[in-house]
Amino acid sequence: MGKDCGNHHHDHFRNGCRRLLKVLLGLAFIVAVIALIVYLVLRPTHPGFFLQDASLRQLDLSNSSGLLSTSLQVTVASRNPNDRVGVYYDRLDVYASYKDQQITVAASLPAVYQGHGDVDVWSPVLDGPNVPFAPYLASAISQDCQAGHLVLHVKIDGRVRWKVGSWISGHYHLFVTCQALLDTVSGNRAPGASGFKFQKTTGCHVEV
Numbered sequence: 113m114g115k116d117c118g119n120h121h122h123d124h125f126r127n128g129c130r131r132l133l134k135v136l137l138g139l140a141f142i143v144a145v146i147a148l149i150v151y152l153v154l155r156p157t158h159p160g161f162f163l164q165d166a167s168l169r170q171l172d173l174s175n176s177s178g179l180l181s182t183s184l185q186v187t188v189a190s191r192n193p194n195d196r197v198g199v200y201y202d203r204l205d206v207y208a209s210y211k212d213q214q215i216t217v218a219a220s221l222p223a224v225y226q227g228h229g230d231v232d233v234w235s236p237v238l239d240g241p242n243v244p245f246a247p248y249l250a251s252a253i254s255q256d257c258q259a260g261h262l263v264l265h266v267k268i269d270g271r272v273r274w275k276v277g278s279w280i281s282g283h284y285h286l287f288v289t290c291q292a293l294l295d296t297v298s299g300n301r302a303p304g305a306s307g308f309k310f311q312k313t314t315g316c317h318v319e320v
Contacts, residue, residue, distance in 0.1 A: 216240035
């Protein structure tokens, strides 16, 4: 008789756990459906990024050691086009590249919350001291400098969150690519010359 009572108690506990699990799964499903409905109704648009300015302060190439030293001042702006969705920029790392090779150390931009229609502007200095440089790229960058035209890419790698009312989403990966066609503003077009500038606001490619 005692053994039967023990089994009955065990079955009752197990049934209670099943009911609790069903309730929790049901609540999780409802929350997921609500989040999906909010997303479909609001359809947050990724923020727009623009490269406003880029000035090359240093470009020193050592053919003997295969090292490149670069210093670049850039101005990047971001605008939130959403009417009811805010954006948290939790991490933004910006760097410069030449023909897909990173030539500066990533600079961290300050975290910021961007409200509806807000615009934020950053002007970091991107430095790349003694970066190992492939020989074929060294020849290409020397030719570009001699021609007076240098194409660099300013890239931003970060993490963002969306905010709708009091609801805040999880993290999303943000990747931005801005093309900068720099022209020389001086008569010196030697491979190590600075004086290349970009002063035409251009939209950037954004992936979220």
